[in-house]
Amino acid sequence: MIVYVLRRLGAGVVVFLSVTALTYALFHARGGDALARHFLPVNASAEQVHRTAGSLGLLRPLHVQYLEWLGDLLHGSLGFSFDSDQSVLGILANRLPVTLSLVVMSLIITIVIGVPLGVLAATRGGVLDRGLQVLTVVVQAVPGYWLALILAIVFGLVLRLVPATGYVPLSVSPTGWFSTMILPALAIALGAVAFVAAQIRGTMLDVLQQDYIRTIRSRGISSRSIVLKHALRNAAPPMLTVLSLQVISLLGGAVIVERIFALPGLGSISVSAGQQGDAPVVLGTVMYMVIVVVVVNLATDVLNGFLNPKVRIR
């Protein structure tokens, strides 16, 4: 198992280096002067632009800049924002919890609603099953940002149950935090709920048709026990894979939803820093995103390894 984990960890490091190097190359492809121009008045002279590019270290060979970034990373620094002069680590330290809590809350909603819905559709069939299939198509066709706007208008402006926009840190007010997070979490979770429910339904139907289920049913074991103790356990590995993919999908959904609800997370800053050409912040954001993806994938692989020993042999 240790070898298996180390192998997955090694793959994660390769992914991390590949993605950050590619991001670095793509972002710096415009050249140092083009990046530096963002941080000067638009009519700054070419000489001023070039001088600023030099002072920001953007005129050195690309691999030198990337290796220095990696070296700084090993020393616990991600540099300073070109735009605000603030420490990138400091900027992102405030934002990572926002995005992570958004993703975790969305995941909880997805699991709490999606898994039972999928199980019910598989076990009850009928209207519920057909309804779920229609719902899956409809919800997946609805763009996340549109759903976010509708939720903000209905619950924020019409019903005034929660703030339509903005963010309250958990440390300031737990209820305020929950009230500002619930709509964004719902906006990105609803699509995932339908997808997960549909996937769970399919997996459960497969498992419930297996011979061993028929065998234990013939022994008089209750249907509830069959579903909860036997079928669900055997359906767990594929479910886990579906959920891990959803975590990555939810992370992507956060980019747009954070902007609509003005949440100060990684998604909103990745968009703004990208537009501004704030390379250190973009690199820092990508780094965190990659780490989250690698950790989630690693955790999924390890859990799958525990649940299914055959996986470890590969």
Add this chain to the structure above:
Amino acid sequence: MYTASLLRRPNRRVRLLAACAVLASGALVLSGCSSTTSASTKKEVSVGVDDTSFSFSPSSQDRMATSLVYDFLFSHDTSGYHARAATYSYNTGNTVLSITLRKGLTFADGSAIDADVIKANILWAKDNGAFFSSITGVDVTGDQTLVVHQSHADQNVMLSLFAMPIVSTDTLKDPKKFADEPDSSGPYRLEKKGTTSGATYAFSRNPHYWDAKHFPYDKVSVKLLSDETSRINALKSGQIDVAPVGATTAADAKGSGFTLNQFYSGTAGMILGDRAGKILKPLGDVRVRQAMNMAFDRKAMVKSIYAGYAKPSSQPFQEGTPGYQSDEANKYAYDPKGAKKLLSEAGYPNGFALTLPTYEPITGSVQSYIKQALGDIGIRVTFQAFNDDTWVGAFSGGKYPVATLGLPFSQTADTADPSFFWNPWHNSDPKAVSLLGQINAGTPAQAAKATDALGKLQLDDAWWVVWATPATIWASTTDVKVNAPQYADWVSMYDIQTAK
């Protein structure tokens, strides 16, 4: 189905969860509706801004952020520059600028703001993008006095001095150190309590600030709401009192009872730069440039593109200021037949092809209109798309004969300068250059007269195709008003006032 009876009835656990949900929604109702108290009674104001970051760096171009925590030497309006933290005077010829600071200016920690601090700020700004290339030296002549020497008269020096925040010498030595905790020289101090970096910034009064009466609010909070819909939602739900809105959402804000504060600070149009006809020969003929002006139905554009939140105009100078030709407000009225006739007279009855560089801020509807309007008189437009990085490079290279350009009124006259950034074609009209020299070096009265003559020259010689002066719109509750910003469309804390 084999498990038809499964999970059919809500059990006690489910009922308990339902009860919790009801309680939780009650708590949410309370927390969601807690921010609707009137701004004027609380002496607090919450401002929504369309920024994605809020930078207190001395090189920051974020006017809202810097105006909260930093003081400035001068203010500016359509009548010129005025004293704030300092008074100023120029010698004859406008090459030696004498600055006298107010007595008793201090930072929030009580340390003095003296002439040495201002000198350090000017020299730092010169190396960091300010229009200070003509400054050859700064002499400190006393605790509160300094003299700035220029190689030549240059009105951009005052433009940059006006926009220069006063920061401490410690900040200049290490701007990164103070990016999160600015050492305030301005009306407010950043409060850590209530500030969530990247989302909300809280400010309270700086007790040492000399001009507290200009700022009516004891507390200010600024929320970063880069998405326009989220700004409108925040206004409607009472989370903020004032915020910028776009032309397409202004009607929604007005319909919801908010006051629309509108300002007109610059032009929208195209600069016909290749007036020598080096890149595109037809543009060398003034009749062609005038014909292009006559191809645009400005009233229709204001209605369809700016939803009515703009003033139709064909002039690059601001209405009511020197340079604007009030008796020629209808020059270049929409007349496509007359335009085609002018093109024929110039020798281009079949028009010509024009490649126009464009970038994101020029919206699709504007592009479509340009293509149609010029196409109607025979000018076949092809757009070449850039992003905002590459567009500046393409423009400054002077490779394109015409460029779409919205310029603040304060920089219109400078397009006569052969070395000015927005004149990459290096056009050098002797009369225009002479007038610009008089604007820079003359007394205010002489400068106004020269500006007026330059405005007439630019209009008659068709340097531009201006179609409108778009409104900058800030929506506010009835308790708050937003005064016309001091420069361009940079609304700052100076401009946000109580309405009653």
